[in-house]
Amino acid sequence: MAQYLRAQxxxxxxxxxxxxxxxxxxxHRMRVATRRLRSAxxxxxxxxxxxxxxxDDARWLGRRLGAVRDAEVMAARLADHASGLGxxxxxxxxxxxxxxxxxxxxxxxxxxxDSPRADDLxxxxxxxxxxxxxxxxxxxxxxxxxxxxxxxxxxRLEAALAEDDPAVRDPLLHEARKAAKRLRYAAEAVAPAVGxxxxxxxxxxxxxxxxxGEHQDAVTxxxxxxxxRPAATEAETWLHARVALVERDLADRAEARVPRARRRLGRTxxxxxxx
Numbered sequence: 001m002a003q004y005l006r007a008q009x010x011x012x013x014x015x016x017x018x019x020x021x022x023x024x025x026x027x028h029r030m031r032v033a034t035r036r037l038r039s040a041x042x043x044x045x046x047x048x049x050x051x052x053x054x055x056d057d058a059r060w061l062g063r064r065l066g067a068v069r070d071a072e073v074m075a076a077r078l079a080d081h082a083s084g085l086g087x088x089x090x091x092x093x094x095x096x097x098x099x100x101x102x103x104x105x106x107x108x109x110x111x112x113x114d115s116p117r118a119d120d121l122x123x124x125x126x127x128x129x130x131x132x133x134x135x136x137x138x139x140x141x142x143x144x145x146x147x148x149x150x151x152x153x154x155x156r157l158e159a160a161l162a163e164d165d166p167a168v169r170d171p172l173l174h175e176a177r178k179a180a181k182r183l184r185y186a187a188e189a190v191a192p193a194v195g196x197x198x199x200x201x202x203x204x205x206x207x208x209x210x211x212x213g214e215h216q217d218a219v220t221x222x223x224x225x226x227x228x229r230p231a232a233t234e235a236e237t238w239l240h241a242r243v244a245l246v247e248r249d250l251a252d253r254a255e256a257r258v259p260r261a262r263r264r265l266g267r268t269x270x271x272x273x274x275x
Contacts, residue, residue, distance in 0.1 A: 004189040008037040009129045013122065019065075020113060022106055027072070031065040034058055043145050054128060057121040064109045071102035074224055077217065081243045090239040093275040097228060137239035142190045146201070148181040149275040150265075153205070157262055173255070180205050180265075204270045208261040211254055213248035218251035222225050 011033035018026035038058045041051045075098035082091045112118060156179045160172035184205035191198040225240040225247075232240060264270060 043186040067105040090235045148183035154180040180209040218247040
């Protein structure tokens with residue numbers, strides 16, 4: 001696991017200049033490395049040196065990276081849906097709004113990277129990378145921590161699927177997605193020590209994460225379009241409504257795939273090694 005942790009730190013620090021320049025995929029790659037690091041610190045924190053401040057600072061950076069990445073994803077997603085609906089002027093207006101969101105988020109990210117807190121985070125990462133990352137952790141310790149993450153996913157998913165009201169269910173599915181992502185990263189972290197059983201668990205968690213991610217992206221897109229309604233022209237409102245219908249259909253399709261992903265995560269072959 002130490003190698004896994006160091007790899008995330010290396011990726012995060014190596015991408016700073018590329019992120020400043022907004023190079024293609026740089027923000028996405030740094031965000032993934034930050035998420036993996038945060039997830040590992042959350043899951044295995046009791047087995048590591050004190051990491052609370054490092055987790056807080058990584059979360060702070062992750063939120064700023066997330067604002068940029070979310071703007072990128074929404075811009076590409078909604079432009080793709082809108083492009084086939086005609087009314088080039090309304091499509092262009094939507095594109096300008098989303099591009100402005102991206103520019104604003106990236107400027108705030110660069111400001112964050114120039115801040116004293118970012119300097120503190122860099123020094124903390126250097127110390128963390130140089131230290132004994134997992135002092136004295138046994139295979140049993142690692143398995144127990146991953147098992148806890150697996151149970152968290154199951155609980156959150158059951159709570160979400162028990163709700164009939166989409167306004168309640170959708171946020172709960174998002175929480176289940178975050179738990180699945182944490183489980184995936186935890187399984188990936190221990191895979192070098194555990195082998196194929198951890199790889200199977202990571203793959204099952206990733207499948208669930210991706211299905212729930214597709215659902216959440218569609219929910220987020222619809223909420224974004226709803227937020228644009230007060231300032232939209234009649235033509236833009238029509239376009240937003242058509243795109244929102246596409247997103248609703250995509251959300252429904254993704255949700256229909258959740259039970260299959262849930263069953264895979266619960267198979268003995270996938271989770272049996274957790275005990």
